[in-house]
Amino acid sequence: MKEDEYPPEDITQLQISCSGNNDAGHGFSFKLTNYYSAGNITFSCECYTEDKTLIQLNDIPVDSAYMKKMREITTKHDFAKMAQRALDNNEGNPERVSVRLDLYRAGGVKENMKLRTDCLADTGVGELLELFWGIVNTLMGGGGKLPLRAEDITALSYGSRELPRHGRYEIREQDDGKIMFSWPSKGGETGWDIYTNTVDADHIYMDRLRGIVEQFGVLDPKPGMLVSLSPDEKLNMFEEDLKPPPLEVHWKAVPLSYNQHNWSRYSWLRLSRPTNGSEELLGFFRNLAITYTKEATSTFSHRSAPAR
16 A cells, blocks of 8 residues: 555544453444545544443534544554454453454545554554543533534433333434324233333423423533543443433434535434433423323333243
């Protein structure tokens, strides 16, 4: 590959991910994208904070300066020519979890590398991680702020322990403009059947939901610096399974076009728990379910086995 064959400005996406030695390990992934080289820079990630809160962001718009900095790092360390490192003998060695780096260039050219975390010195990956964690903190960490407005939320869901396992409340503005509200409940002859209750709700409730997000700072930044869990640190998967489903928020799609390419940007996030306002959210959903119980259309979803 010639030195100037792929200039830095041709880089359209870089994704880095790190996974633990087994399914119980929690690593991280980050992605910075310039779709169709149109200047629409977005950031995606899945990572954990120091207090083990999951943060999952998808196509959140960010400043173009981050893409410029990422290109500078990749050019400085010449990732395209970096030799892959052997991944053998990883089992039982937390220092040798795998890191994958995917680099995309204009025209759909893709390059990828797999490295060991104990072989990252002088590769530039550390600089990339510093950049990406900086973006996370700019959006969700101390003093940060999401560039998306509560008034543009189109869907929000959140779980609670009073619901059937893995169940969640959800309110959504559909493409036809109707507001749909749904929640699960137990029933049937055995009491273990799970039903999904669905109803068309008044628009005023969607406005109230957006107001709660704004007033109580549901998506406000978390205090302190956010850092990933060590890939070899394990979370108790049984306890994770018992937790209510995470908070999930979707915003209005943004139509975009460039050089005959037309697409929509769908931004959303998941948090294992809100920064603030969890009780206010659940109180809103509980009262809404009580209000619409008699009007809801209930459909059988599945059967839940009795707890052992």
